[in-house]
Amino acid sequence: MNAYTIQLSDKGTIAVDDTILVKGVQAGAGSRILEGFKPLFSAEAVTRLENKGYIISGKTHVGEFGLDLAGEFSYYGEKEEELGGAAARLVSEGTVKAAIGVDLNGSPRRCAALSGIDFLKPTYGTVSRYGIISCAASGEQMGVYAGNVEGIKEIMDVIAGHDEKDGTSLKEESYDYSTGIAVAGKKVCIVRELLENAEEDVRRHVEAYGEQLRKNGVVVEEVSCDIFDTANTAWQILMTAETCNNVSRYDGVKFGYRAAEYRNIDELYVNTRTEGFNFLTKAVILYGSDVLSKNRYDACYGKSLKVRRVVAEKFEELMKGYDAVLTPVCSKTAYRAYDIREAFEKVFRESVFTSMANLIGIPALVSGKVQLMGKQFSESVLLSLAGIAERVGE
Amino acid sequence: MVIGLETHVELSTRSKIFCSCGGHSAAKEPNDCVCPACSGMPGMLPVMNKRVVELAVTAGLMLNCDINRYTTFDKKNYYYPDLPCAYQITQLNHPICTNGCVTLKTASGERDIHIKQIHMEEDAGKLVHIGRASYIDFNRTSVPLIEIVTQPDFRSAEEVLVYLNKLKSMFRSGGISECEEGAMRCDVNISVRPEGSTEYGVRTEIKNMASFEAIERAIRYEAQRHIDAIEFETEKLVQETRRFDDVSGKTFAMRNKETEADYRYFPDANLMPVIIDDAWLEEIKAAKPVAVDEKADFYREAGISEKEIEMLIHNHKVSETLDKVVSLGCDAKNAAGWLLTDCAGILRKNGKLLGDLEICPEDLAAIIKMVDNGQVNRMSGRKILTAVIETGADPVAYCKENALDARVDISTIESVMDNVFKENAKAVEDYKNGKVKAKQALFGACMKALKNTADTAVIRELLEDKLNRC
Incomplete structure (x- = not known):
């Protein structure tokens, strides 16, 4: 082994979800429609990691376009009985130091919770979206899977910061991801309505986590707040609409999968997309085009844009009294394989815990199988709170 | 409809x-x-x-x-x-x-x-x-x-x-x-x-x-x-x-x-x-070229005729040259004449169109100024312009090489004039007898003797003066 490789492996290996581009490596986003597509460039985050000496060890399977619960519906991956997501599993087994993935509708957060590792969906605009297979520009965000908060901090310090190639990227060059700020006296609330959406053992787990924080001087209170259901509906409308629009470019004309049989351009489109997308993506496309259609726009999409503003205000109001919100990530402790025809409903229901962070661009940290959310740019508070609990666990 | x-x-x-x-x-x-x-x-x-x-x-x-x-x-x-x-x-x-x-x-x-x-x-x-x-x-x-x-x-x-x-x-x-x-x-x-x-x-x-x-x-x-x-x-x-x-x-x-x-x-x-x-808006406004309408109004105010304005508006390059020449201190109406009459005429002689005009605005401005301040007369000005358009000559150098400078001292002019009067005694006689036209012939002879470079106004004045005296 020469000095060069020692130096590189000192930094560690990183797995990259298949919704993120690595130059020359097939990028499928878990979908047949992108079969054979090799990108000409790497995502900004990938380039930054490589420049710092990290090794990209490979691509990890994701559910088609990251739309599913926890990576269960990849065209390429193997079917598994108990869901958990490939990247989260590699991190929890210690095969890779960390992984990066795109949080479109909570899938990486659920994967992290199921595997018992950490995932941070940072504040919108802090990590460049250049080079992710985009579905919903207004709320998707790249984040980091790692074994603990220090691992999250290490990778976030590398990938976060302004990128001129992304028009939505914020101007700051770096952000604070401290994991050790004092938490005594910080106030955390548990939202009653979200607890009620989870099964008994999940509820008890969240309460126990709160107890752990309390022992460290954190004030933990239960509150009632009814905006999470509304936020979920709004995000599902915006997310499906934007996804429907963004995947319309996969038409068999330019790259990726093309149907073998067609007699004209319409059949080329229809056959390619019929064969290329899975049932869940098709449901999302149908739902998304419906909410954008002329007669439904005002009642659905337009309304959701307004709801987004109102929810953001209400969340800010809630956060006047608290530093973080503590919630479940999934309604149950494990998911079993299920029929894809139930997927749309199931994802909709489970996203009630995760949609808020996508809708209003706030950070959400999954750690110890719970979720901590806070105001924009409050990552260091979330990481420090989770850090206390993690160190107790050790 | x-x-x-x-x-x-x-x-x-x-x-x-x-x-x-x-x-x-x-x-x-x-x-x-x-x-x-x-x-x-x-x-x-x-x-x-x-x-x-x-x-x-x-x-x-x-x-x-x-x-x-x-x-x-x-x-x-x-x-x-x-x-x-x-x-x-x-x-x-x-x-x-x-x-x-x-x-x-x-x-x-x-x-x-x-x-x-x-x-x-x-x-x-x-x-x-x-x-x-x-x-x-x-x-x-x-x-x-x-x-x-x-x-x-x-x-x-x-x-x-x-x-x-x-x-x-x-x-x-x-x-x-x-x-x-x-x-x-x-x-x-x-x-x-x-x-x-x-x-x-x-x-x-x-x-x-x-x-x-x-x-x-x-x-x-x-x-x-x-x-x-x-x-x-x-x-x-x-x-x-x-x-x-x-x-x-x-x-x-x-x-x-x-x-x-x-x-x-x-x-x-x-x-x-x-x-x-x-x-940003102010920056864009400042960089905005003058709109066609405003430009036309500007030309109109300068006394340029409607027909000439039309020509200018449709020949963007020519109007740009004009604007530059004006910004170098020349009168707009005068400069428009140089462009639309003199330049156009020279180009036509060469089988070209006004739109083909390739002249550096600084050169044209220099020629116009030489004429305006009496350094060369109008005719010499046109001669220089022709050389500039046809051969790309430098106006100042061309003027010097061809001795077109009109600023000849008075004594030289007077001695030339004496000679002309001697050689054209008949014309002088005719003038005295009331034949006004004879003055024009004498003027032409003086100009010719001075190789057409002299300031015509000066020659006219001196000629008038001399005729009155004899």
Whole structure:
């Protein structure tokens, strides 16, 4: 082994979800429609990691376009009985130091919770979206899977910061991801309505986590707040609409999968997309085009844009009294394989815990199988709170 | 006849609207100017080209529009192989300019055309059909366009043409667009109604015409079709989209499928709203070239004739030279004469046109100043100008080499004049006997003796004086 490789492996290996581009490596986003597509460039985050000496060890399977619960519906991956997501599993087994993935509708957060590792969906605009297979520009965000908060901090310090190639990227060059700020006296609330959406053992787990924080001087209170259901509906409308629009470019004309049989351009489109997308993506496309259609726009999409503003205000109001919100990530402790025809409903229901962070661009940290959310740019508070609990666990 | 116009104009920017690929005119071969962004590959994000905003604002200022300080982009969804993302980025809710107005001068008088809005958008690619195969050329994809939408203020095809020509010369002189063939495309909305009626008739839209000639023919055909339908009940008019067939000179209804699409417009979350603050707007205003109308007014005030103004407005290069010469301190009317009479005359002699004029404004200004301050006379000035245009000579050096300087000292002139009087004793005698014309002959002889370089006013004065004395 020469000095060069020692130096590189000192930094560690990183797995990259298949919704993120690595130059020359097939990028499928878990979908047949992108079969054979090799990108000409790497995502900004990938380039930054490589420049710092990290090794990209490979691509990890994701559910088609990251739309599913926890990576269960990849065209390429193997079917598994108990869901958990490939990247989260590699991190929890210690095969890779960390992984990066795109949080479109909570899938990486659920994967992290199921595997018992950490995932941070940072504040919108802090990590460049250049080079992710985009579905919903207004709320998707790249984040980091790692074994603990220090691992999250290490990778976030590398990938976060302004990128001129992304028009939505914020101007700051770096952000604070401290994991050790004092938490005594910080106030955390548990939202009653979200607890009620989870099964008994999940509820008890969240309460126990709160107890752990309390022992460290954190004030933990239960509150009632009814905006999470509304936020979920709004995000599902915006997310499906934007996804429907963004995947319309996969038409068999330019790259990726093309149907073998067609007699004209319409059949080329229809056959390619019929064969290329899975049932869940098709449901999302149908739902998304419906909410954008002329007669439904005002009642659905337009309304959701307004709801987004109102929810953001209400969340800010809630956060006047608290530093973080503590919630479940999934309604149950494990998911079993299920029929894809139930997927749309199931994802909709489970996203009630995760949609808020996508809708209003706030950070959400999954750690110890719970979720901590806070105001924009409050990552260091979330990481420090989770850090206390993690160190107790050790 | 009531007509409203939607005009798409390709902007003269170095790069495309959302990526750094060269603009359409930079391409030599199909798909020369294409990158992952403008070919719709996943992972690339649009980044706004600032220059597009500046040119759109400049166009808005020229058309007296309100400039909206907060402007956003929307996505328009439809499937077509020349549209790589299956959506076009355009502006629906917050266009960059609104409420403009432009005054047309036509044979039948002046008419105000109100501009509803100007918005920015990206162009689509091009399909090339060869035999049974179709090929896609993405060079034009994402080339920046502005679309100028008027109110239904036109009342004749003639007005439409005056308007389009006006846009063309404005945008060319403003550096907004070259407006060459195909870079300016129109959709025409047309209806007819009985004279005196204020209600609009059934409206049809004729899509995507690229030549002014086609637009004129299409309007005439379509208006007649409407009139026939109403007066002679030849057919029932329906609101629809039609296309003009250049060969037959007729319009045809397009298939419903192509026209009744729901474009499912919605805001583009990849592009942040563009905010035009005071400082930026002032910067754009300061850089804005003088609009054609303002320019014409300026020339008029300087005393330049209407015919000459027309010449200048239509010869952008010449008017630019004039403006430069004026900025170098020459009188506008005088300089216009030099350009439109002297330069044009010299070019014509060489079988060229005014539009071919290649002269450095500094050289022309130098010649005009030499004449104005009496260093050379008008005739020598023209001689120098000819040399500059024909051989690219340097005016000052040429003047020196050919001894054209008019500033000869008085004693030299007087001695030359004495000689002339001696040699032309008869003419002097004639003058004294009341033959006024003889003075002109003496003047000519003096000028000839001085090789035509002298200041004519000085010679006239001295001659007058000498004749009075003898």
